[in-house]
Amino acid sequence: MKYELANKTIIITGANSGIGKAASIQLAQLGAHVVMMCRSAERGEQALQDVCAASKSDKVELILVDMSSQKSVRNAVNEFLGRHSRLDVIIHNAANFDHRQTKPVMTEDGLETVFATNHVNIALMTDLLLETLKKSAPSRIITVASKGLMTYPFLDIEFDNLKGEKKFSMQHAYYHSKLAQVMFTFDLAERLQGTGVTVNCVRVGNVAIPDTRLDHLPKWMLKMYEMKRKLALTPEKMAETYVWLAADPNLQNVTGGYWDAPNVPAKANKNGYNKETWKKLWNVTQVLAGN
């Protein structure tokens, strides 16, 4: 199905590589005004040129944001709101998964970086854009989790370890932050019932990542990634599910969903559906986001 996105304004974070870049191209090809939010000016500018060229669209722009910094998130939102009065879709695609990190690193806001980047500051950005999303309704919020959460069936929100003070590994911190995003999605979808703003989460599976993300890894891990890549989806294929969630008119009233490629419903781990945890996570996140 070819979707119509003319007059739609779409923000996508982490748009300079992988799935984010592929989705930017596909959305721009469908006529959307795409706002690519990227961390690096150099990588962002290059990606902006690539996306414009590949989509043959000039309705694409770049705003810089470091999702680990609340000041940067606030600045990026202000820049967006200075240029735009409507927002139809936001895709929270950027995420931190830096294999090199073995110890918790604190952000300038005093939060653990992975939890800040992949959960708290996404909630902050959503909150800062919520009035505009409501004014632009019907509008959509799309979050991104990971199929790898299936390998953590008993994982729950560790309210006593949000800064990695009790234990830390990159993998654990990453999946913990993605579980938080799943719960945030389900909870926010309920909170926004009746507003015309929907909230859905994509569960990304094994998708090829650029070599540049792997060049520091030990040989045995590179081998593992080589094998994984043989079974991986391309970023372009995965991006089709982002575009479906952003654009399909049949999804206008679908909210609180969890979705796999190719456009099929997925089931979260049991703990993901615990409404008591959603509530507690919401309150803690508001405090950590400085609201």
Ligand SMILES: NC(=O)c1ccc[n+]([C@@H]2O[C@H](COP(=O)([O-])OP(=O)(O)OC[C@H]3O[C@@H](n4cnc5c(N)ncnc54)[C@H](OP(=O)(O)O)[C@@H]3O)[C@@H](O)[C@H]2O)c1
């Ligand atoms: N690939 C997979 O197998 C897989 C599996 C499960 C889930 N996912 C999820 O899919 C999404 C897209 O990942 P991908 O596969 O396309 O990988 P990717 O190419 O590495 O993309 C990640 C993007 O996030 C950006 N980012 C990281 N930290 C940031 C920060 N502090 N501020 C702003 N941007 C930041 C990166 O920017 P820089 O270039 O500046 O680093 C990059 O643009 C992520 O949410 C990821 O967790 C991927």
